[in-house]
Amino acid sequence: xxxxxxxxxxxxxxxxxxxxxxxxxxxxxxxxxxxxxxxxxxxxxxxxxxxxxxxxxxxxxxxxxxxxxxxxxxxxxxxxxxxxxxxxxxxxxxxxxxxxxxxxxxxxxxxxxxxxxxxxxxxxxxxxxxxxxxxxxx
Numbered sequence: 001x002x003x004x005x006x007x008x009x010x011x012x013x014x015x016x017x018x019x020x021x022x023x024x025x026x027x028x029x030x031x032x033x034x035x036x037x038x039x040x041x042x043x044x045x046x047x048x049x050x051x052x053x054x055x056x057x058x059x060x061x062x063x064x065x066x067x068x069x070x071x072x073x074x075x076x077x078x079x080x081x082x083x084x085x086x087x088x089x090x091x092x093x094x095x096x097x098x099x100x101x102x103x104x105x106x107x108x109x110x111x112x113x114x115x116x117x118x119x120x121x122x123x124x125x126x127x128x129x130x131x132x133x134x135x136x137x138x
Contacts, residue, residue: 036058059074080109082107
């Protein structure tokens, strides 16, 4: 029982800056779609993240080039799955800054028609899109 409480408190309560786990909320593919919660493991220049959003979930990786910029990739699971390359900007020179803004260059996978009658889903072609993301760490 004590182990479960310790694990839950580790995940839900923001820790000191020495803890590599970061919590955040935001919009965009990096946050699982329209609006989502992101949990990230940050160590040195590497950032591994997973998110759950209103329309799906995502997981990804970022590599910090400088204190202000990172390059990464995201895979989003949703009604139509998407893979994207992203460039993130952190306004302050601190990786632990509260705000982060990004641009995702995404490829949205095609969707084949399925179902019948009222529940018929039409076939949709693959497409490339540019998506903006914004998040706040706490």
